[in-house]
Amino acid sequence: MFSEEYELPVALVGREDPELQHPSRGAWVAVEPPVSPLTANYNDTGRDESDQTPNPPSFTASQFGTILRRQRLRPLDNSGLKDYPALPSRFVHLTNSFEFAGWGSVARLRLSSEDLSEGDSRIQRIRKARVLGQFTASGLAGTAVLGSVFYSIPAVVAVAGVYSPISLFIATLILYLWRPIIEELASALPISGAPYTYLLQVSTKTLALVGASLLLLDFASTAIVSAAIAATYLAGEVPALPFPTWAGAIMVLAIFTVISLLGVRESARVAFGLLFFHLLSMAVLIIAASVAWGKAGSSQLRENWKTGTSGHTSPSAVAKQIFFGICLGVLGLTGFECAPSYVSRIKPGRFVMVLRNVHIPAIILNTVLMLLVLGLIPLDVILGGANVLSILAEVSGGHALRIFIVIDAVVVLCGGVLAGILSACELLEQLALHRVVPSVFLWLVPRTGSPYVSVLTFVVFVGMLYATASASLAIISEMFSLVWLTVMGLFPISLLLLKFNRGRLRREGKKTSLATILLALFLVPVIFAGNVAYQPVTVGYFAAYVIGIVVFFSASQNKIHILRWIYWIYDQYPLLHRWSITKSWGASLIRLMNTLRRRPVCILAKTDEINGLFQMISYVRHNEETSYLKIVHFYEEEKGIPSELEANAKILDEAFPEITVDLLLVEATFDPPSVAALSNSLGIPQSLMFMSCPGEDFKYSMAELGTRIISF
Incomplete structure (x- = not known):
């Protein structure tokens, strides 16, 4: 009023x-x-x-x-519809009462003590959820990154030959471009589920869902490739294994599904234990191989060099080998993208250390082990497809060391399964909060706090992915490299959009230069093209899986649109409206659509500028399926309410006939506890409360606010 x-x-x-x-x-x-x-x-x-x-x-x-x-x-009680006779309904049997929402209202709200108490409790839970230190957090991503030496080294040797150490060294150095990019993104938006959550905060929900599709496929590939290679590695050492390789992969998935149900903290501790054992094993192997090389001399390296360079003396041929080796060498870095996906679980100030702890050992292990393999093992044996590192262990320290390395391979590769599962759970939680997937994905095990629906659903999805690939490790691995590259390309895209669309957002540390971002964006398609050129068939599997997941998420996000099309088809046949069974079905469809679209969302308005409010409502209209929106303004009595806010809210209520626009004036300080208390009072998740981009002097963390930034 x-x-x-x-x-x-x-x-x-x-x-x-x-x-x-x-x-x-x-x-x-x-x-x-x-x-x-x-x-x-x-x-x-x-x-x-x-x-x-x-x-x-x-x-x-x-x-x-x-x-x-x-x-x-307007009626006194704000009832009635914004009915426009000039715009008739597109449905034969429905009037404009279905097409248009009701009038909005204006109300004041004073948060109750129960709401404020719940708001404080939510903030405390968010803060207590940051339980991972630099080592436990490094364990989750580290098992995937550092365990990849068992399958990246053979893949690179098959392409780059004796130039493999050069290819792997260059490939691992590439991450120096990504580390500042990921660090700046995590500083500005310390929210789990990245890069999906980054894209959601800096662009449209459609682009974010494409990112979520790629990310989910990446985590699934991480889990199944790790499980399958662990089973394959074991089968290569134990020929009389009583079960096939695919069954071994399923057993690994089942075991680590149970471990992941113990909760994030316990799972991270298990992962760190696996990583520590792996680093200890690799240190023993490097020392033993170095001693063996010192005793044997460099004769094997010279022989391998002579064999590998025969017939490939032209500079272009050498450059081609090195380039394809770099393209496949990125397999040794898979898992690095998992760290940002659980950044909200990491203690403040530790994320930079986590990236360092994962990256530096990856450079050392991939390069040094590759050099030792070429120095001690004949090239034809390396290219024979055997377990290269276990052979290196036997040459260096005998059969006992070989058994030790095989155990390490199985253990650390299983840790990669754990990293994939837990990262996927963080992503599915964010998708549930944003109403992309059902809210059942937020259900937790009471004792451990593990999202059991997410865990079980993801493991089933991983099994389906493995089955549709005919349990072929080659197909999944080839597709995995393309998925990983595409996901890594989302990080520089996210930062570029953040700088352009959310440039005022506060972040700690040094800002990444534009040249670094553009160079990273340039390298992604180059390496992607190199992988496709080496194995063209991989792009077909990549496209099929990605399109399938994108279609699923798009359908889930646009449920009301799909239901409207179904009802429209049903509406074209008058006979269906006469039969009691089909008539009842049509009425149920209408009730379902009305229920879904009347789920409210919030806009947190700081000022009464009608242009800004219009842009925010337009964002909601194009990105969320709702016909009920609340403009919320927090105010303090001594500061008052913007003079034009009420008038502008009514104008916008009329400008958007398909949306009910309420104005809610909340007498409270705008801070994370108050926003959480309002969420509890209204029954609207904080993830569906939208706001404009705060400035650099904004003193609250976006992770604690839990809101979405939708305007500059």
């Missing part, structure tokens, strides 16, 4: 205009507009005392009067 203190610049003093009366108010007293400043003699009320002749209303006055006349038609 317009408050009485507003001055209405409408003509005719001393008269009551019945068209300007609001049903819920007394008569509006019109105020004469100012006359020409050249002849006016104004008193302290703004009137010209020398001229009592009323002038015609100004453009502003007439426009404001029109708004009032249109809004006076």
Whole structure:
């Protein structure tokens, strides 16, 4: 409602205009507009005392009067529909009452003590959820990254031959471009589920869902490739294994599904234990192989060099080998993208250390082990497809060391399964909070806090992925490299959009240069093209899986649109409306659509600028399936409420007939506990509360606010 203190610049003093009366108010007293400043003699009320002749209303006055006349038609209780006869319903058997939402309302809210207590509890839970230190957090991603030496080294040797150490060294150095990019993103938006959550905060939900599809496929590939290679490695050492390789992979998945149900902290501790054992094993292997090389000399390396360079003396041929080796060498870095996906679980200030702890050992292990393999093992044996590192262990320290390394391979590769499962759970939680997947994915095991629905669903998805690939490790591995590259490309895209669309957002540390971002963006398609050129068939599997998941997420996000199309088809056949069974089915479909679209969302408005409010409502209209929106303004009594906020909210309520626009004035300080308390009071998740981009002096963390940034 317009408050009485507003001055209405409408003509005719001393008269009551019945068209300007609001049903819920007394008569509006019109105020004469100012006359020409050249002849006016104004008193302290703004009137010209020398001229009592009323002038015609100004453009502003007439426009404001029109708004009032249109809004006076609202019912007292804000019931009724914004029904426009000029826009008939597209449905034969439905009127405009289905197409248009009801009128919005204006209300004030004082948060109760119960809501404030729940808000404080939510913030404390968010803070207590940051339980991972630099080593436990490194364990989850580290098992995937550092365990990849068991399958990246043979893959690179098959392509780059004796130039493999060069290829692997260059491939691992590439991550120096990504580390500052990921660090800046995590500093600005310390939210789990990245890069899906990054894209959601800096662009549209459609682009974010494409990122979520790639990310889910990447985590699934991480889990199944790790499990399958662990089983394959074991089968290569134990020929009389009582079960096939695919069954071994399923057993590994089952075991680590149970471990992941223990919760994030316990799972991270298990992962760190596996990583520590792996690093210890690799240190023993490197020392033993170095000693063996010192005793044997470099004769084997010279022989391998002679064999590997015969027939490939041209610089172009050498460059081609090295380039393809770099393209496949990125397999040794898979798992690095898992760290940002659980950044909200990592203690403040530790994320930079986690990336360092994962990256530096990856450079050392991949390069040094590759050099030792070429120095001690004949090239034909390396290319024979055997377990290269276990052979290196036997050459260096005998059969006992080989058994030790085989155990390490199985153990650390199983850790990669754990990293994939837990990273996927963080992503599915974010998708559930944003109403992309059902809220059952938020259900937790009471004792451990593990999202058991997410865990079990993801493991089933991994099994389906493995089955559709005919349990072929080659197909999954080839597709995995393309998925990983695409996911890594999402990070520089996210940072570029953040700098352009959310440049005012505060972040700690040094900002990444534009040249670094553009160079990373350039390298992704180059390496992607190299993988496709080496194995063209991989792009077919990549496209098929990605398109399938994107279609699923798009359907889940656009449920109401799909239901409308179904009802429209049903509506075209009048006979179906006569049969009791189909008529009941149609009524159920209408109720379901109404239920889904009446789930509210919030806009947190700081000012009354109508352009900003319009842009935010437009974002909601194009990215969320809802017909119910609340504009929320937090205010303190001494500061008051922006003068035009109520009027502008009513204008926007009329401008969007398909959305009910409420204005809610909350007397409280705008901070994370108050936002959480409001979420509890309204029953609206904080993830569906939208706000404009805060400035660099904003003192609250976006992770604690839990809101979405939708405008500059």
